[in-house]
Amino acid sequence: MGLFDGRVVIVTGGGIGIGAAHSRGFAAEGAQVVVADLDETAANAMAREIGGLAVKVDISHEESTKAMAKAAFDRYGRIDVLINNAGVFSALLPAKPWTEISVEEWDWVMSVNIRGTMLAARAVFPYMKAQGKGRIINTSSNTALSGVPFLLHYVSSKGAVISMTRALARELGDSGITVNAITPGLVSTDGVKTGYGQDKITDRIAARSIKREQMPVDLVGPAMFLASDASAFITGQVINVDGGQIMY
Numbered sequence: 001m002g003l004f005d006g007r008v009v010i011v012t013g014g015g016i017g018i019g020a021a022h023s024r025g026f027a028a029e030g031a032q033v034v035v036a037d038l039d040e041t042a043a044n045a046m047a048r049e050i051g052g053l054a055v056k057v058d059i060s061h062e063e064s065t066k067a068m069a070k071a072a073f074d075r076y077g078r079i080d081v082l083i084n085n086a087g088v089f090s091a092l093l094p095a096k097p098w099t100e101i102s103v104e105e106w107d108w109v110m111s112v113n114i115r116g117t118m119l120a121a122r123a124v125f126p127y128m129k130a131q132g133k134g135r136i137i138n139t140s141s142n143t144a145l146s147g148v149p150f151l152l153h154y155v156s157s158k159g160a161v162i163s164m165t166r167a168l169a170r171e172l173g174d175s176g177i178t179v180n181a182i183t184p185g186l187v188s189t190d191g192v193k194t195g196y197g198q199d200k201i202t203d204r205i206a207a208r209s210i211k212r213e214q215m216p217v218d219l220v221g222p223a224m225f226l227a228s229d230a231s232a233f234i235t236g237q238v239i240n241v242d243g244g245q246i247m248y
């Protein structure tokens, strides 16, 4: 018997990286997983692997997020959990002084990381409200806690995810929906390995209390806790998962 038997879990950005670990983890615990990703090929491959539903979505577009939620509901008849994971990750963004970030680049990062996170939540809201129960788990970053330089757009967007989590939790409590956020540290995804390289990974290991690489699967247990009945009375909170790098 799995922890999430009969539950329907949407994982945005579920095709690769941290999202892939969530897709696999929840499926292994019996969930019906909707792998929702801009990268259709990755979504299809993951859905095939775990026996889930692949949906192509661009979370920065409202109609696309509505279609994602509808596809999940049409297939499985409910939506229990949204793992709001998709984002423009910092390894894809060239680090630069804030004065050199173009308005277009700023708007792109914001349109995905904060507007997209909001739109995905808003798309699943009517279904969760009708059920009287739901779990929304947003993905921020520990860079929003430490204030990493030269990524002002990314760090600002992830700070906004924390503020949105708190404000939305207050609006959704009466609907039986909890909203929480996770702040990962530097996770050894393929994107980090190619975008940042081993030196950065080694630096971060040294800064942690638990001195090892952070792996995508390290995010899955905390997300499962927030998605489960065990966390029924927890909302508007931020769980920092970075091996004890930052303590606050």
Ligand SMILES: NC(=O)c1ccc[n+]([C@@H]2O[C@H](COP(=O)([O-])OP(=O)(O)OC[C@H]3O[C@@H](n4cnc5c(N)ncnc54)[C@H](O)[C@@H]3O)[C@@H](O)[C@H]2O)c1
Binding pocket: 012, 013, 014, 015, 016, 017, 018, 019, 036, 037, 038, 039, 042, 057, 058, 059, 060, 085, 086, 087, 088, 089, 090, 112, 116, 139, 140, 141, 142, 183, 184, 185, 186, 187, 188, 189, 190, 191, 192
């Ligand atoms: N990897 C890290 O070290 C790290 C650290 C802190 C926070 N995070 C956050 O965790 C999340 C996942 O990170 P990752 O490292 O797995 O990133 P990744 O780049 O490996 O994967 C991101 C996924 O999101 C999808 N995506 C991007 N834009 C999208 C859009 N507009 N609509 C739908 N899907 C879209 C991509 O196709 C991809 O599947 C991101 O929100 C990231 O900011 C990552």
